[in-house]
Amino acid sequence: MCGRRTETDREKLEAKLTMDALITNAAEPGKGAGAGSPGWFDPHTPPDGPRPHHEGDGAAAPSRPVRPIRPVGTGAGRNGDPGPALPRPGPAQDAAGARHHPEPPARQQPPPRAEVRPRSRPPSADAQLIRRTMEEVAPVADKTTSYFYALLFIRHPELRELFPAAMDSQRDRLLKALLTAAEHIDDAEILTEYLSHLGRGHRKYGTRPEHYPAVGECLIGALTRYASAVWNDEVEGAWVRAYTVISQIMIDAAAADEKHAPPWWQAEVVSHEPRTSDIAVVSVRPDQPYPFLAGQYTTLETPWWPRVWRHYSFASAPRSDGLLVFHVKAVPAGWVSGALVHRARPGDVLRLGPPGGSMVVDHSTDNGLLCLGGGTGIAPIKALVEDVAQHGRRRAMDVFYGARSDHDLYDLDTLLGLAQSHAWLSVRPVVSHGRGEGGLHGPLPEIVQQYGPWPEYDAYLSGPPGMIRSGVDTLVRGGMPSQRIRHDLIEELVAAGP
């Protein structure tokens, strides 16, 4: 375990930092999580409405307590008091710090919600200390990340195999996710949802409860060094408490998930259909049933890039034959997307993580559905169309399918076919660059606005982050309440990890 640093350790670390800098300069373009990605991740607050059936189950079984962490190079563990303002979604803790381990509750039981601190209330003392640390490390986030991994891999070389060979875009995910969680330490609801998903998703990496203290110690070791101007016992105590809560939620969620889901699914490619020079429709057959809802996404690993996972939305609603369909566009120098479009063939076996995402249809309302799908972002929109069709309720559904040119409307025929079969569905192609042949042309959000207002509609947006952001802005400016707008911004998913 991490103990006090020596001069020799420090020299080794500096050497490792140089090596890391050499291997971490080529983040996959378009994937946003590389060293150049903007700011700290701000988790998306999911809208109200039906949750995917697996969501919320995760934090329901407080079972495996995390060992207290001992920060690297500091008088570790000197602040055992968890503090009154922190959410404690894990096992109850008595005054002496001993944890009780009640039997896991039934699966349908809602996750234990910690005391929810209304956002209007001032941040807790710990949250203020954590924010102060984050402001301090923000300008040196890259160095903090490198140092964190150097500490982790030197002190715990056995953890190296959980990460991809080339760290590239992976490299700042873990730290970002930890810092995101720490930043939201006062908001138990967001924290529990975000971390439960993260904990479940970490099962596919082979993460075990005993890994958490190692990561926490090295996190605090890195912060000690790069937030030195604000670091003191009080700050360290706040981070130790926050990390203990964070890791406990993740461990509990993973333990609960173990009871009913595998850590990953193997899935064989059964068809591979090129649609353009850089887009393919790939169908896979999972080795065991894969439960998900239309509109959700998964993470996917190819055999050619082990431990490199990317997010892809399901392009169809759950099917009776159990097949899963993805629309993949090869982005320049994109490892996974390039392999899926140009290399994958029937018979290849991929791995899938668990499903996630909140862009699912609210079947409790008769509101219309306004859907904006940009580029391959049309994939989950098509799944939503199938979902509404399967439910048999005649709800108005207006799909605006955006692409740069006619040529890029690779799935238009399928959608127009669906519109011919279903009177409640309208599909409008919108081309942003050049004039479309008979279709609409201009920026997708503006065109949608021209067809508005949309008073009795819920909105679903899927596509490039810029399109989603401007789409949300335009709809809100046009009078749509933000809680009626659903999306899973891919940038956030990338930053969030699994």
Ligand SMILES: NC(=O)C1=CN([C@@H]2O[C@H](COP(=O)(O)OP(=O)(O)OC[C@H]3O[C@@H](n4cnc5c(N)ncnc54)[C@H](O)[C@@H]3O)[C@@H](O)[C@H]2O)C=CC1
């Ligand atoms: N669940 C989701 O949100 C999903 C998101 N995606 C993402 O969708 C993207 C698809 O990429 P491409 O096919 O290359 O799309 P693209 O770059 O060709 O753009 C598609 C459409 O979005 C519009 N658009 C792009 N940037 C915009 C901006 N800043 N403001 C307004 N409109 C904008 C374009 O004009 C075009 O109409 C990828 O980033 C992928 O990660 C893909 C599948 C699911």
